[in-house]
Amino acid sequence: MKKNRFVSAFSEQIESYLHFKCSIGYTEKSYLHRMRQFDAFCAENFPDSKIVTEEILEKWSCLRNRESENNRLQRLIALKGLLNYLKAAGMQTYTMPQGLIRKQQSFRPYLYSEEELRMFFRGADTLPDHPSSKYRHLLVPVMFRMHFCCGLRPQETLHLRCCDVNLREGILYIAESKGHKDRRIAMSEDLRNLCSEYERVISRILPNRMYFFQRSQENRPLSAETQGDWFSACLKNSGCTFSGRKRPRVYDFRHNFATYVIKKWRREGKNISDMLPYLREYMGHSSLEATAYYIHLMPEHFAEDVATEWEGIPEVPSYED
Structure with a gap:
């Protein structure tokens, strides 16, 4: 069990909880971010508390400045898991009241226009280095293009190791992702060339790095907060006033990838229901x-047209798994 990662009075309980989740087949990275948030919150606001009290829960459950309701619910869900574990282990703790966690609000991903994409990546390409992230200008153009061109989840990019990237064949190995599944995916030739040039430059600066996108000599992945900060910096540097009520998120690149692929297949005259298993x-x-959810993100007339092919969608043959 790793030590000294947490600083609050709940450090041992959190470590024990993470160890338990790993022992029953879950990956630590699925829980570590929220547990670090809760640990820092307790260290700052309740440094002497050794029991999760009603006061701690009330303060933790408050909606924060510029925080979405869904993010607040995710924080509560993470804490509920810890509290349930502590209670099952016979430790004294406050029980989260029923009804505190309500159903998450549905959301509609941000779909970029072609001009917005051009402006975003222009902003990424011209992003200067930063005092606390002096290699940021090298990582950002490649990392966010990989998100968009491969439809990766944010955590998949953050935890991509150098050994997972086969630049000779243009293959990415995505290990232990959502649902604890591994998969191999192909990059386009343009992306492979971009990654190869990035590797040529960054390997001279960080020759022994573990992660493909790494900000220093210290072998640890970028944090979700850092990735989000860099994404926001690209949005600002792009000069684009994005349409819609909500600003784009990193995760929206994944949604855009899927819709672009489906549109491309449609233009090529391919049967969408035949192709969806491959996607x-x-x-x-x-x-x-x-x-199939991504069909419903299309313009209404397009979605209705594609939906006519929905019946009888086949499974991908086992030899192509």
């Missing part, structure tokens, strides 16, 4: 329904 495998979805 499911590429994106690592657990079900075909999760992939």
Whole structure:
């Protein structure tokens, strides 16, 4: 069990909880971010508390400045898991009241226009280095293009190791992703060339790095907060006033990838229902329904047209898994 990662009075309980989750087959990275948030919150606001009290829960459950309701609910869900574990282990703790966690609000991903994409990546390409991230200008153009061109989840890019990137064949190995599934996906030739040039430059600066996108000599992945900060910096540097009520998120590149692929197949005259199983495998979805969701993000007339082909969607042959 790793030590000294947490600083609050709950450090031992959190470590024990993470160890338990790993022992029953879950990956630590699925829980580590929220546990670090809760640990820092307790260290700052309740440094002497050794029991999760009603006061701690009330303060933790408050909606923060510029925080979405869904993010607040995710924080509560993470804490509920810890509290349930502590209670099952016979430790004294406050029980989260029923009804505190409500159903998450549905959301509609941000779909970029072609001009918005051009402006975003122009902003990424011209992003200067930063005192605390002096290699940021090298990582950002490649990392966010990989998101968009391969439809990766944010955490998949952050935890991509150098050994997972086969630049000779243009293959990415995505290990232990959502649902604890591994998969191999192909890059386009343009992306492979971009990654090869990035590797040529960054390997001279950080020759022994572990992660493909790494900001220093210290072998640890970028944090989700850092990735989000860099994404926001690109948005600002792009000068684009993005349409819609909500600003884009890193995760929206994944949604845009899926819709672009479906549109491309449609232009090529391919049967969408025949092709969706391949998109499911590429994106690592657990079900075909999760992939078909992207049809409903299309313009209404397009979605209705595609939906006529929905019946009888086949499974991908086992030899192509």
